[in-house]
Amino acid sequence: MKRIFTVIFLLILVGIFLKVFVKQDIPQKISDKIVRHDLQEINYPPDEKNVTINGIDYLQSQAPVGNFGGELIISTIGEGPKTFNPCNTKDATSSSMAGLLYDGLVTTNPRTGKVMPLLAKEFDINGNDYIIHLRHGIKWTDGNPITADDVMYTYNEIVFKGLGNPSTMDAMKVEGKLPELVKLDDYTVKFTTPKPFAPFLRQLSYPIVPKHYFKPYSDKGESVFNAFLSPNTPPKEIVSSGAFQLKEYVAAQRVVFVRNPNYYKINLKDEKLPYLNKLVYMIVGDTNNEILKFEAKEIDVLSLRGSNVARYKIREPESDYVIYNLGPDTGTLFLVINLNNRKNKDGKPYVNPMKHKWFANRDFRAAIDWAVDRKNMVQNIASGVAEPLFTAESLNSIYLNKYIKGHPCDLDVARKSLEKAGFINKDGKLYDADGNRVEFDLYTNAGNLEREALGVMVKQDLENLGMKVNFKPVEFNSLVNKLTNTHDWDMAIMGLTGSPLEPHDGKNVWTSSGSLHMFNQRPAGYNIDDRLDWEKELDEIFSEGALKLTFEERKPLYDRYQTIIYNQKPIIYLYSPTRITAIRKKFKNVFPTSLSGLIYNLDEIYIDEES
Amino acid sequence: MELLRYIAKRFLQVIPLLIIVSLISFFIIRLSPIDPLAELRLNPSISQETLDKEMKRLNLDKPIYVQYFSWAKSFIKGNLGYTSAGEKVSTKLKERIPNTLLLTTIVIFMTWAVGIPLGILAAIKKETALDRLLTVVSSIGMAIPSFFFAILMLIFAVKTGWFPVGGLTSYNFNEMGLLGKIADISKHLVLPVIVLFTISLSGLQRQMRANMLEVLDSDYVKFARAKGLSEGKVIFKHALRNAINPMITLLGFEFAGLLSGAALTEYVFQYPGLGRLILEAVMKSDINLVMASLMMGTIMLIAGNLIADILLMITDPRLRGRS
Numbered sequence: 001m002k003r004i005f006t007v008i009f010l011l012i013l014v015g016i017f018l019k020v021f022v023k024q025d026i027p028q029k030i031s032d033k034i035v036r037h038d039l040q041e042i043n044y045p046p047d048e049k050n051v052t053i054n055g056i057d058y059l060q061s062q063a064p065v066g067n068f069g070g071e072l073i074i075s076t077i078g079e080g081p082k083t084f085n086p087c088n089t090k091d092a093t094s095s096s097m098a099g100l101l102y103d104g105l106v107t108t109n110p111r112t113g114k115v116m117p118l119l120a121k122e123f124d125i126n127g128n129d130y131i132i133h134l135r136h137g138i139k140w141t142d143g144n145p146i147t148a149d150d151v152m153y154t155y156n157e158i159v160f161k162g163l164g165n166p167s168t169m170d171a172m173k174v175e176g177k178l179p180e181l182v183k184l185d186d187y188t189v190k191f192t193t194p195k196p197f198a199p200f201l202r203q204l205s206y207p208i209v210p211k212h213y214f215k216p217y218s219d220k221g222e223s224v225f226n227a228f229l230s231p232n233t234p235p236k237e238i239v240s241s242g243a244f245q246l247k248e249y250v251a252a253q254r255v256v257f258v259r260n261p262n263y264y265k266i267n268l269k270d271e272k273l274p275y276l277n278k279l280v281y282m283i284v285g286d287t288n289n290e291i292l293k294f295e296a297k298e299i300d301v302l303s304l305r306g307s308n309v310a311r312y313k314i315r316e317p318e319s320d321y322v323i324y325n326l327g328p329d330t331g332t333l334f335l336v337i338n339l340n341n342r343k344n345k346d347g348k349p350y351v352n353p354m355k356h357k358w359f360a361n362r363d364f365r366a367a368i369d370w371a372v373d374r375k376n377m378v379q380n381i382a383s384g385v386a387e388p389l390f391t392a393e394s395l396n397s398i399y400l401n402k403y404i405k406g407h408p409c410d411l412d413v414a415r416k417s418l419e420k421a422g423f424i425n426k427d428g429k430l431y432d433a434d435g436n437r438v439e440f441d442l443y444t445n446a447g448n449l450e451r452e453a454l455g456v457m458v459k460q461d462l463e464n465l466g467m468k469v470n471f472k473p474v475e476f477n478s479l480v481n482k483l484t485n486t487h488d489w490d491m492a493i494m495g496l497t498g499s500p501l502e503p504h505d506g507k508n509v510w511t512s513s514g515s516l517h518m519f520n521q522r523p524a525g526y527n528i529d530d531r532l533d534w535e536k537e538l539d540e541i542f543s544e545g546a547l548k549l550t551f552e553e554r555k556p557l558y559d560r561y562q563t564i565i566y567n568q569k570p571i572i573y574l575y576s577p578t579r580i581t582a583i584r585k586k587f588k589n590v591f592p593t594s595l596s597g598l599i600y601n602l603d604e605i606y607i608d609e610e611s
Numbered sequence: 612m613e614l615l616r617y618i619a620k621r622f623l624q625v626i627p628l629l630i631i632v633s634l635i636s637f638f639i640i641r642l643s644p645i646d647p648l649a650e651l652r653l654n655p656s657i658s659q660e661t662l663d664k665e666m667k668r669l670n671l672d673k674p675i676y677v678q679y680f681s682w683a684k685s686f687i688k689g690n691l692g693y694t695s696a697g698e699k700v701s702t703k704l705k706e707r708i709p710n711t712l713l714l715t716t717i718v719i720f721m722t723w724a725v726g727i728p729l730g731i732l733a734a735i736k737k738e739t740a741l742d743r744l745l746t747v748v749s750s751i752g753m754a755i756p757s758f759f760f761a762i763l764m765l766i767f768a769v770k771t772g773w774f775p776v777g778g779l780t781s782y783n784f785n786e787m788g789l790l791g792k793i794a795d796i797s798k799h800l801v802l803p804v805i806v807l808f809t810i811s812l813s814g815l816q817r818q819m820r821a822n823m824l825e826v827l828d829s830d831y832v833k834f835a836r837a838k839g840l841s842e843g844k845v846i847f848k849h850a851l852r853n854a855i856n857p858m859i860t861l862l863g864f865e866f867a868g869l870l871s872g873a874a875l876t877e878y879v880f881q882y883p884g885l886g887r888l889i890l891e892a893v894m895k896s897d898i899n900l901v902m903a904s905l906m907m908g909t910i911m912l913i914a915g916n917l918i919a920d921i922l923l924m925i926t927d928p929r930l931r932g933r934s
Contacts, residue, residue, distance in 0.1 A: 073782060079891050082696035090651075090696070170658040226697045232706075251706040252883035254782055280782045285881050289765075289777060296769045296776045480649040496653070508658075515652075515659055524659070 056137030059265045063589045066606030071278035074301045080283040085229035086207035088164030101240035102207035110596035113398040113501050130191040138264040140210050142239045148183045153211035199504045213239040243274045243603040255281040275606035304580045306383040326579040327594035328387045328395035333495045335572040339520045350487040363421035365569040370414035372461045381453045389573040392565040396594040397500040401562040430466030439468035440490035446473035483518050503558045507542045519570035534568050632909045645896040692899035700903045711884035715869045718807040726812050730819020752813030761879035764802045777881035803880045822854040863919025867912035
């Protein structure tokens with residue numbers, strides 16, 4: 001008897017102990033209203049201006065004047081930067097940190113997406129000539145002037161030689177030819193492209209590096225250059241140009257930047273920016289830890305996902321943070337259908353010819369498009385923190401075709417479309433005109449919970465039409481191998497990140513010879529012209545779009561490409577996640593935009609402790 | 612002399628072992644479907660030429676046995692190669708090893724300093740209230756999974772604000788004085804040490820208790836007691852020396868775990884040790900880094916066993932003649 005009491009007592013004790021940890025603070029029912037709130041009204045400052053004081057060409061921020069000092073602590077997920085060499089970055093963390101250290105000639109207007117000068121004072125475009133005027137009197141962190149020689153060096157000896165990460169070289173090539181670069185004087189250079197080439201101007205945002213610091217390493221060849229500026233480089237040694245300079249790197253813990261006293265941007269009182277003394281990136285392994293760190297006030301900014309949004313939104317009024325809705329991001333989730341009718345080396349078709357007959361039928365694809373319930377996916381998978389998507393361009397793209405409105409989920413339309421294509425529904429099972437049961441595989445990468453959930457929902461939606469869907473989550477690498485190499489798949493759920501500024505970046509996906517033309521991939525070296533009519537049109541649009549130089553000329557072309565994809569549906573877009581971010585209230589001059597995010601203007605942000 | 616010959620023999624045995632381990636692990640990693648370039652392949656702005664260049668740089672264009680031999684050749688020369696991001700493997704390891712060692716040595720030192728006496732105490736006071744209490748506590752310690760315990764501890768840190776949430780140093784660590792630095796590191800170490808300590812203490816304490824009980828039950832201890840020796844002398848001179856032998860073997864394994872034993876806890880606490888580094892390397896099939904850590908683990912295990920065997924030969928006269 002005594003024993004039983006002891007056991008019960010112990011159990012109660014353990015229960016109370018555990019109860020301390022488990023406190024329900026997520027609302028049981030997440031109403032739409034809590035999650036979805038409109039983009040806040042933000043009073044953006046006017047664009048920055050060039051101001052010359054004592055012969056030095058400064059860039060003047062037009063944002064309200066703030067207080068100097070303090071620090072902003074943010075986080076980066078993963079293992080931290082792999083290099084601070086801006087010419088050799090291959091991952092997002094490294095390139096954003098190296099991007100802090102080195103500015104490019106031009107940058108993107110955070111609101112309009114237009115190209116505007118940064119390290120360059122101004123630029124003139126004259127046909128194929130791009131004349132770049134540099135700022136007089138601005139300096140690297142070690143006091144040396146930034147001149148045309150640095151620009152010449154950066155392009156001639158790094159970019160055009162493909163040193164480090166060659167993607168900029170690839171992007172600058174027009175029909176295999178690189179632009180020419182001439183030095184006109186110490187502060188002026190001229191680029192000449194072989195043909196009019198629209199995406200070129202934006203490529204000039206490539207970071208300019210100091211010749212006197214980089215040249216000794218780039219001269220020693222590729223392997224020395226790739227190891228140059230590794231994270232363990234003594235910070236004092238690094239010569240840079242950006243608003244912040246490196247102070248300290250501690251492996252797997254943090255990267256600390258301090259303000260660059262030589263920076264060329266000033267505020268309205270002509271005081272040198274940035275306001276913040278320090279910028280700290282905490283290196284955290286996963287999102288859960290990031291959330292804990294925000295709760296413990298160890299970091300100041302947190303991007304919120306899924307059900308967390310509702311939780312933070314409810315607590316916002318009595319908290320020390322504000323939440324901003326930045327609108328849909330550049331990520332897209334989609335269902336891609338394999339239209340491949342080619343045979344592999346052994347003469348075996350990549351896709352079963354019976355299935356290919358279904359997939360090649362536009363009405364079959366349309367039926368799928370009408371049957372998937374995007375609204376339901378947004379509500380149940382993304383907890384409402386997403387927008388249904390119907391276009392190939394992401395929703396914040398400046399080239400988005402606004403005439404494509406999409407449609408609701410409608411099973412009747414889907415069934416009619418299948419009937420039209422000759423499919424027959426018998427006892428809830430779908431058969432094609434030859435009497436074959438419609439059954440296929442649907443792949444996605446295992447471990448990605450969002451895509452796995454999407455797979456289950458797509459399967460259910462399509463089974464309403466009588467199709468039999470074998471949903472198979474496979475390892476990420478095997479999926480990539482299937483998509484790019486072996487082509488033996490039927491349908492897949494994937495995601496890609498697009499560029500909201502330059503649709504030409506998608507040419508590898510949309511042109512018939514592209515390396516990511518997943519839905520109808522041709523093997524390398526394939527030279528039979530078996531393009532579908534709409535594939536031909538896409539090829540023309542992408543080659544023509546790159547040659548047109550103004551936004552007004554290009555927009556109708558890229559509108560047309562989105563219409564083609566929407567009508568032909570080789571890829572059925574599902575939704576785009578919405579970015580919602582929390583930042584501590586004490587930070588001022590925060591002007592979030594849908595294109596650039598929350599804290600793109602690190603040099604203008606300041607701390608006002610009183611609010 | 613005999614000891615030296617024994618050590619030399621053991622060293623010779625290590626070589627084939629290392630070759631076999633490296634062969635198996637290299638081929639398993641390379642034959643797994645993980646493609647180190649998968650992410651690049653899915654990036655719309657990467658061209659085929661860039662992909663080919665990366666293939667060449669990472670040696671992926673050569674057959675697998677050529678890859679193995681080129682790795683083995685540089686490994687023998689003491690060159691661990693470069694990670695797939697182009698950093699030196701040796702510097703990457705050097706950054707992390709001291710952090711992991713700091714954590715694991717503190718934990719091992721504490722568990723042995725507390726676990727052994729507790730085990731002895733529990734054996735002497737067998738079936739008293741104290742023994743029962745220790746049994747309950749160590750059962751809890753053994754039953755609770757380390758990652759779960761670690762997460763509970765993290766939530767505790769967030770709710771109370773008494774401890775930092777993971778990591779090893781605060782962001783303003785470099786501006787602190789020496790005392791401040793020590794205090795900062797200690798504060799960060801408390802929670803991971805508690806987790807690892809509780810979990811390994813339980814096992815050690817139970818093991819020691821069992822050994823001790825077995826010895827206390829043996830004839831020679833009964834004989835010593837019958838001779839009228841004092842209880843202290845019986846326990847420390849006769850029983851303990853015999854009960855400690857299996858623990859020395861255990862110590863050898865603890866040595867092997869110095870670098871790898873805390874990986875899970877390290878991951879949950881975002882501790883900047885080897886655990887996180889190697890986990891990411893495996894996920895990305897970063898072959899040089901994975902191989903370096905596997906070889907290190909193998910060498911540590913062999914060395915740990917060797918140390919244990921030598922210590923055993925010193926403590927146990929029965930073993931000396933045999934080898």
